[in-house]
Amino acid sequence: MTTYLLLCLLLLGGHRSLACPHPCSCQGRRVNCSGRFLTSGSMPPSFPTGTTDLRLHDNLLSTLPNGLLDDLTSLRSVSLHGNPWICDCGILYLRAWLRRQTTDVASYLGVNCSSPPSLRGRSVVYLTEEEVLESCHYWYCNLALASLGSLLVFVAVQAALLVALIVFLKRFERLTKEAKRTTEESFTAGDGLRENDYELLKDSSI
Secondary structure, eight states, X not given: XXXXXXXXXXXXXXXXXXXXXXXXXXXXXXXXXXXXXXXXXXSOSOOOTTOOEEXXXXXXXXXXXXXXXXXXXXXXXXXXXXXXXXXXXXXXXXXXXXXXXXXXXXXXXXXXXXXXXXXXXXXXXXXOHHHHHXXXXXXXXXXXXXXXXXXXXXXXXXXXXXXXXXXXXXXXXHHHHHHHHHHHHHHHHHHHHHHHHHHHHHHHHO
């Protein structure tokens, strides 16, 4: 029974590896995922192992998931142009993969950085490791600045809330004192009226 289950799992895994990934279209060993508005997060997790022609151009890809293309040993042509590649630490896998390819694949054509500004227009395959690491620092600095800005906004909001609370408490205290004074004056006036009424009754009885 266990052997049968393992065989079923292997067969299912094989079918999945041969299936055309959504939302791409497939014709023979050609997989066309171009112009599908794919992002790095919506990329298919894998492609058929026998793929020889993979088209990923004209999408919204900024990086490729690590290991995505490593099992495609039959790959002969890849198109990656027309994507907004971000050349920070996340580009290291694509850069390394491109450098391993032969010139016959020519997959590096049009694979240019869209950011950071210092590397815009540069070909990913020709980036040096130092340039990539510097762009990583650039990204971390931006993240640190964004975090600092968020912290300052949070502190400012908390300070505004504290000031509003103090103003509210002072106003509440003033209203409480006025209400207490008004109540005392009402009682005093009531006592005076009662005394006057008593005097009038006393005089009329005489």
